[in-house]
Amino acid sequence: MTNSPDFRAYYLHTGSRVRRSFLTVLLVFLSLQAAAATLTVDVRNARGVAMPNAVVYAIRDGRESMAPARRRAVMDQKNRMFVPHVLPVQTGTAVEFPNSDDIRHQVYSFSGAKTFQLPLYTGTPANPIVFDKPGVATLGCSIHDRMSAYIVVVDTPHFAATGKEGRVILSNLSAGRYVVHVWHSELNADPAPLTLGSSDQRELAFVVR
Amino acid sequence: MRRRISFLAIALLAFACGAKGDALQWSGFALLRGSSSVDSGPLQHEQLGAQVQLGLDWWASPSFGAHVHLLGRSDDDGRRATAGVAEAYAELNLRPAGDRLRVRGGAFFLPTSRENVDALWENPYAITSSALNSWLGEELRPIGVDATYFRRRAFAGATVFRGNDTLGALPPARGWTLDDHWTLLGEWVPVDAEDFTSVSAESDGRLGWMARGGWNGDHLLIQVTHFDNRSDGLDYGELFNWGTRFNLVSAEYTREDWTFAAENGWGPTYLIPDGERFTNDLQAGYALVSRRWPRSRATVRVDSFSIDDTRENAVTFAYFWTGIPRLRLGGEVSATDDSRRVLLEVRYHFSGK
Numbered sequence: 001m002t003n004s005p006d007f008r009a010y011y012l013h014t015g016s017r018v019r020r021s022f023l024t025v026l027l028v029f030l031s032l033q034a035a036a037a038t039l040t041v042d043v044r045n046a047r048g049v050a051m052p053n054a055v056v057y058a059i060r061d062g063r064e065s066m067a068p069a070r071r072r073a074v075m076d077q078k079n080r081m082f083v084p085h086v087l088p089v090q091t092g093t094a095v096e097f098p099n100s101d102d103i104r105h106q107v108y109s110f111s112g113a114k115t116f117q118l119p120l121y122t123g124t125p126a127n128p129i130v131f132d133k134p135g136v137a138t139l140g141c142s143i144h145d146r147m148s149a150y151i152v153v154v155d156t157p158h159f160a161a162t163g164k165e166g167r168v169i170l171s172n173l174s175a176g177r178y179v180v181h182v183w184h185s186e187l188n189a190d191p192a193p194l195t196l197g198s199s200d201q202r203e204l205a206f207v208v209r
Numbered sequence: 210m211r212r213r214i215s216f217l218a219i220a221l222l223a224f225a226c227g228a229k230g231d232a233l234q235w236s237g238f239a240l241l242r243g244s245s246s247v248d249s250g251p252l253q254h255e256q257l258g259a260q261v262q263l264g265l266d267w268w269a270s271p272s273f274g275a276h277v278h279l280l281g282r283s284d285d286d287g288r289r290a291t292a293g294v295a296e297a298y299a300e301l302n303l304r305p306a307g308d309r310l311r312v313r314g315g316a317f318f319l320p321t322s323r324e325n326v327d328a329l330w331e332n333p334y335a336i337t338s339s340a341l342n343s344w345l346g347e348e349l350r351p352i353g354v355d356a357t358y359f360r361r362r363a364f365a366g367a368t369v370f371r372g373n374d375t376l377g378a379l380p381p382a383r384g385w386t387l388d389d390h391w392t393l394l395g396e397w398v399p400v401d402a403e404d405f406t407s408v409s410a411e412s413d414g415r416l417g418w419m420a421r422g423g424w425n426g427d428h429l430l431i432q433v434t435h436f437d438n439r440s441d442g443l444d445y446g447e448l449f450n451w452g453t454r455f456n457l458v459s460a461e462y463t464r465e466d467w468t469f470a471a472e473n474g475w476g477p478t479y480l481i482p483d484g485e486r487f488t489n490d491l492q493a494g495y496a497l498v499s500r501r502w503p504r505s506r507a508t509v510r511v512d513s514f515s516i517d518d519t520r521e522n523a524v525t526f527a528y529f530w531t532g533i534p535r536l537r538l539g540g541e542v543s544a545t546d547d548s549r550r551v552l553l554e555v556r557y558h559f560s561g562k
Contacts, residue, residue, distance in 0.1 A: 079463035080326065081427065102501060102531060103327040104236065104560075108271040110302065117271040119234040119562050120264075120328055138304065142266075142274075143328050145311065145320070145357065145364065146425045185307075186361060 037173040037200040043166045043182055043189070046209050050166025053086040054184040054208065055152040057159035058170055058194070061177040072128070074098065075139070075149065077105050082139055082149030086185070088159045089151060094128040106142040113137045113153055136183065152183050174198070182206045236560035237263035237279075237329060242336070245551045251340060251385050251514075251523055252543055252550040259283045262295075264329050272302045278329055280393060293393035296330075296350070309359040316352040316394055316408075319345055320366070321421060321434045323461045323470040324497065324510075332389065333506070334468070335527035336541040336552050339495035340385040340514040341474050347392050348376050349436075350408035351419065362426060368419040374440045375406035376417075377453035377478030381489040385514040387523060387543055397447070404449045412445040421457075430461045442481040453478040455491070471496040490517050504532040521545055535559065 043054040073093050076083040078100045089095060099105050099122050108117040113135025118125055120143070131137065131153045141147040152161075158178075160168035175198040182189040187208035196202060239261045244254040260282040268274035276299075281292035298315025318330045322342045325332050330346065332338050338346065353370030379386075382400045392398055397405035417439050423432035434457040440450040455476035462469040473494030479486055493514035500507050505528065512523040527541040537556040543549070 079428075079465075079468070081463075085427075102506060103331075103333045106266075106328075108302075110271040110304070115271055117268055120236045120266065120560060122558075138307075138309075140302070140309065142300075144326065145359065146430055148309070148359070 036171065037175065037196040037198065037202065039170045039173055039178075039180070039194070039196070040201075040203045041162075041168050041170065041180065041182070042203070042205045043162050043168075043184075044205070044207055045187065046207060050162075050164065051184060051187070051208055052162050052164050052166060053084075054162045054166070054182055054206075055086060055088040055154070055159060056162065056168045056170065056180065056182050056206075057088065057152075057154040057156055058173065058178045058180045059154075059156045060158070060174070061179075072096070075151065076100055077107070077141075077147070080105075080141075080144045080147055082147055084161070085149050086161050087149070087151045088161050089131055089153055090157055090159070091134050091153055091155050092130065092132055093153070094130045095151060096124060096128040098124040104143065105147070107139060108142060109137040109139050109151075111135065111137045114151070117142075150185055154181075175200075180204060182208060184208050232268055234266050234560070234562040235263060236266075236558070237261065238331070238556050238558045240554055240556040242552060242554040244553075245549070247548055247550045250548050251387055251521060251545050252548050253386060254337075254388065254550060254552070255283070257283075262329050262331075273300070275299045280391060282390075293395060295391050295393055297394070308361075311357045311359075313355045314353070316350055316372075317355065318391075319349055319351065319419070319434075319436075320355070320357070321432060321457055321459065321472075323430075323432075323459045323472050324495075330391065334470075334497055334499045334508040335510055335525055336539050336554050337387045337389050337525070337543070339472070339493070339497075339510060340387055340512050340523070341472055341493035341495060343386050343388045343390070344380060344493065347386075347388070347390055347398065348379055348406055348408065349373055350392065350394065351417070352394075352409065353416070355419075363422070363424055365422040366420070368436075370417045370419070370438075372407075372409045372411050373417055373438045374410040374412050374415075374445075374450045375400075375448055376408075376438045376440070377451035377489075377491070378404070378406040378449065378480075380491050380493075380514075381478065381516050384516075385493060385521070387512065387525065400449070403447065405447050406451075407448060410445075410448045410450070412448060412450055413441040413443065415439045415441065428463050430459075432459045433457065434459075442479050442486065444482060449480060449482075451478050451480050453491075466501040468499045468501075469497070470499075491515075505530045 041056045043051045073089045073095045104120045106120045114137040134153050134155045137151040139149045158170045178194045179191050181191045189206045189208045242258045263279045265277045278296035280295045284291045298313050298317045301312045303310040351368050351370035352372040355368040357366035378400045395409050397407050419436035421434035437454045440452040442452045457474040459472040475492040479488040495512045497510035508527045510525045523545045525543040529539045535558045539554040541552040
């Protein structure tokens with residue numbers, strides 16, 4: 001049966017159909033990728049100084065169909081500092097808290113977004129902490145008063161923290177209406193509504209006060 | 210006073226023992242140490258020593274908890290206590306308007322040291338601490354209430370305390386030392402053949418106070434502190450009160466695997482035997498540089514300390530190897546103007562909940 005000419009013809013015909021379908025799906029996927037919008041956001045203070053450690057996130061109107069961008073994240077402790085100082089994560093992300101110092105830390109948060117305390121430890125605790133509620137968790141260490149950091153939990157896969165240049169690029173945004181928010185530990189900015197076309201390249205500037 | 214502190218510690222321990230699950234944790238270390246023979250001067254040290262220190266922490270929530278620090282050690286210098294409570298306090302953390310307020314009540318180490326930065330006031334840089342912090346660990350243990358307010362990168366704190374009436378006796382009478390002999394609550398430490406000093410000594414009924422403030426950047430920390438035990442300087446039998454007003458300035462810079470830290474403290478201490486007031490000017494400071502590798506650490510510390518116009522200096526080099534989990538093997542060499550000391554130590558850390 002398997003060596004019969006009929007089967008070979010069927011097999012070759014079916015194989016070329018599969019290849020064509022795959023190619024079509026790939027082209028559609030690539031075209032969709034190419035069509036995704038990009039948003040560049042600049043965050044400065046009232047004096048025009050670039051603001052690092054601000055979290056920019058865009059929440060889309062209606063249902064967001066994209067899968068979470070990242071489900072695991074790391075908040076390290078080095079030289080009695082949390083690294084990074086501000087960690088944005090999507091709701092449901094599991095965050096690990098390794099201690100890279102040679103002294104012990106006792107990490108805690110009693111913020112509404114997530115209340116927890118890791119017992120005094122060195123190394124990496126076995127179980128990460130899952131941040132399952134949007135909001136801001138302010139971290140501290142019971143042993144070292146100088147240590148503080150923030151985990152900003154957002155209900156969207158479109159987020160990033162600004163670096164020294166005060167800028168983030170949110171890419172792969174599908175067409176639609178969004179509200180863009182900026183969070184900073186000390187300053188505030190009003191959210192900005194925004195409508196994006198399928199391949200828009202937009203820029204937005206925020207002034208935090 | 211001693212009975213009150215013991216009662217507080219026992220109450221905290223009982224509270225902790227009744228706690229369930231993750232609310233209670235314990236951690237600490239045990240050490241064995243050998244030293245070359247130095248009988249007097251800043252480097253005096255027992256030839257063979259052992260210590261066990263245990264911290265018990267109970268947390269009702271991340272914002273409220275209690276801590277007891279127990280310490281036991283071998284002693285060969287005739288002190289009256291070899292095991293007991295070094296610290297016992299309750300702590301409350303609040304977040305008013307996004308800032309942070311920490312309130313502590315009980316007996317605790319002065320939260321200013323730039324070298325005793327690990328839990329249980331442990332020093333990760335060297336086996337012994339600087340002359341400044343050796344003295345503070347031996348003679349000062351505020352027993353009262355401390356509040357620290359953190360706003361953005363700035364912080365300010367204030368303490369009101371009892372006890373510590375004899376603070377200031379050791380440097381003028383016995384001399385500065387480089388050690389880690391943390392006094393226990395209620396312990397009497399010999400000053401000379403007749404007198405003792407005790408962190409729990411409260412003879413004159415006056416409260417002492419402390420104020421501090423500072424700025425904490427990404428890599429740099431700067432802090433200033435002033436304390437005054439407001440002691441009357443009078444003789445109360447074997448416990449002779451010393452009145453001490455002291456200033457502290459400290460800075461710390463960390464970058465990658467390097468730490469630079471420095472502290473300087475100065476101020477007068479006085480006593481009034483037979484109605485006549487005698488004052489000594491105390492000064493002690495140090496600077497250290499420490500480099501960390503994945504399984505080891507090396508530190509060089511330079512100490513300078515004086516009583517009035519008599520100044521001494523010391524240089525300490527310490528090396529730790531931490532290639533085996535929980536174990537720290539350490540060596541330390543110290544030199545003053547006229548003596549040398551070599552210390553070797555094995556330290557084992559433990560923890561659980």
